[in-house]
Amino acid sequence: MKGLFNLGPVFGYFFRKNDPNRTSNFNLRTMHFINKLSMAMFLVGFLVLLYRWFLR
Template sequence: MSENNKFKDFFKFGDFGNYFVRVFQKPDPNQKSNYNLRMMHGINKISIVVFLLAIIFWIVKRFI
């Protein structure tokens, strides 16, 4: 196994990582959606953004 493949495998998140990309995409207009599902994805978006902001704040506070 080459060094490049090890690096790619280290950052491979699979289905878990794909969810974070999908949650910020527009929903498929052909797929039926309901209010509860839209609210769940909205709350997940807020949670992901707040988590990333907290990580950035922690890193800045830690090293500056």
Template sequence: MGDNKFKEFFQLGAVGNYFIRVFQKPDPNQKSNFNLRMMHGINKISILVFMGALIIWLVRRFM
């Protein structure tokens, strides 16, 4: 019973799965358009900038 709660605590959920999925190659069978590609491109940039800022903040905070 305690093991199940531990697994549930570390599940990524819908948002976590999107962060992983946005960096994968798109499915060639799925139809894509320019707007969708641009949206995913901007999301990739935003995620990378956020992660970079978080790393810089943590380094400054603990060094």
């Protein structure tokens, strides 16, 4: 149960450095941007739900 709420890899995905050994192209950069955007939108929506449930 402890590993279920481990958010370290999620935040590591947002703030990691570029690997110079990995090739990069437009499709890969676009995929990572969309993944980051969708995770950020999910977290914002989740915070809004928490606000509505607990503070209203």
